[in-house]
Amino acid sequence: MMQDTPKILDNPIILGLESSCDETAAALVRRCDDGGVEVLAERIASQDDKHAAFGGVVPEIAARAHVERMDGLIKEVMEEARLDWKDLSGVAATSGPGLIGGVLVGLMTGKAISLAHDLPFMGINHLEGHALSPRLTGQVEFPYLLLLVSGGHCQFLMVKGVGDYERLGSTIDDAPGEAFDKTAKIMALGFPGGPAVERWAKQGNAEAIDLPRPLLNRKDTLDMSFAGLKTAVRRAVELEPVNDKRKADICASFQLAVADILSTRTRQAMDIFRERINAERPHFVVAGGVAANQTLRFRLEADAKEAGFAFASPPMRWCTDNAAMIALAGLERYLLGQFDPLDVSARARWPLDGKAAVNSPASGSGRKGAKA
Structure with missing residues (x-):
């Protein structure tokens, strides 16, 4: 109709x-x-x-x-x-x-x-x-580089205009927000999990637990993986009794691992964007629920400043x-x-990016369509 x-x-x-x-x-x-x-x-x-x-x-x-x-x-x-x-x-x-x-x-x-x-x-x-x-808060001009990071999604996109998006890289399994929620659930930190992990991480030692940074040894892709990191957190919890100090250390170490993954891939994405878009000071935009995490936000903002990108992200709400x-x-x-x-x-x-989803789905497809 x-x-x-x-x-x-x-x-x-x-x-x-x-x-x-x-x-x-x-x-x-x-x-x-x-x-x-x-x-x-x-x-x-x-x-x-x-x-x-x-x-x-x-x-x-x-x-x-x-x-x-x-x-x-x-x-x-x-x-x-x-x-x-x-x-x-x-x-x-x-x-x-x-x-x-x-x-x-x-x-x-x-x-x-x-x-x-x-x-x-x-x-x-x-x-x-x-x-x-x-x-919503200012005229961020097209095109810009976008990191969309949330409970169900994590991808780098070139935003060329309304309805015109090109995927540069994506998670091949879980999204960071899901990993945050599962980390909180494993240790019974409360719901929603993302803010709970961030609160506990402030009291912890981010170097205390050795956690993996999956796929970062591959320099030929912008794809990411968080499923193995999530599993490593579970193993760290099961390894020994978890008191409040260990909970804080696990949260801080997990949060640092996510930050390292996103930061590394962000710098690579900025290099690709620079090669394809001739702009004196292009915008790097971070959006989605995980963008509310202050540690990740500050880390990505620093990456943008170092690379000569203007940083933009919506207010927390x-x-x-x-x-x-x-x-x-x-x-x-x-x-x-x-x-x-x-x-x-x-x-x-x-x-x-429907074309990329059909030609090269990041995590396979199903009868309801591309999963990512």
Whole structure:
């Protein structure tokens, strides 16, 4: 079902909805006269308390929580921004990748609003939301080098424009965020695992535990691996009784290993980017939930400065899953006239670089599509 092509307004207001994992979120963004973006209102409902007992996200629980909260969050942002439906220019909702039950909640809600109020609809790739998120606070010009690092993803991309992404390297197995969560779960540090590991690491000795840096002996690739590191952490925990000091040392050593892997591959990616893009001071962007880790963030910022790259990363509240980045991606696509029909499907897997995913998938494929 395709809506009539709408007139594109100069200062559109877009409603964004996010429900791909365990954060239910709604936000309103507006394009300003100077070309910048204003976040008019946003809400994020965390589900940490619902999943804490399980040490990870339970898809069925997450989907039910999205159903319970989405309508209320939309009402709250509309009231805070003092807007009516007639004031909106379009609706954007995450349509993948993610936990399919959760994705469907936000996607169907967005479609319903679009249909009921005759608004253009944009089905957004969740990863594109992260990729564009630094543009919420300033005009980071295309092209730029992106490290997208989160609970489910870790990849280097050349961001050439909206919808134009080239993968340079990726994890071939687990993502760093998953490794952080599993490290926390093994030692019962609490949920969510990433912030817990970071807190414990501050008290530990990062040189205490000898952990591997998988694939770093290979200089011909930007691919990464974190599964072996995760296994090494488990072995370190099982090797001897784990008191608070050893927990802190394991966390600090693990965090340093992740930082070393990302830092080494980042410097290689910057060299490749420089060879292909002629720019005096190109941007290096770090986005995704793991970008909220201060140790990793400072290390990568130092790498960028040394290599002559301008460093950019969204504020902490926009590193983890949020609806402002989805609304922004919708705004960018709205201005380009890139609208979606209302029969667009939810997708559990949706690589940003579809060509690379087909020709050289980083971790194989499956009946639902490329895994990475």
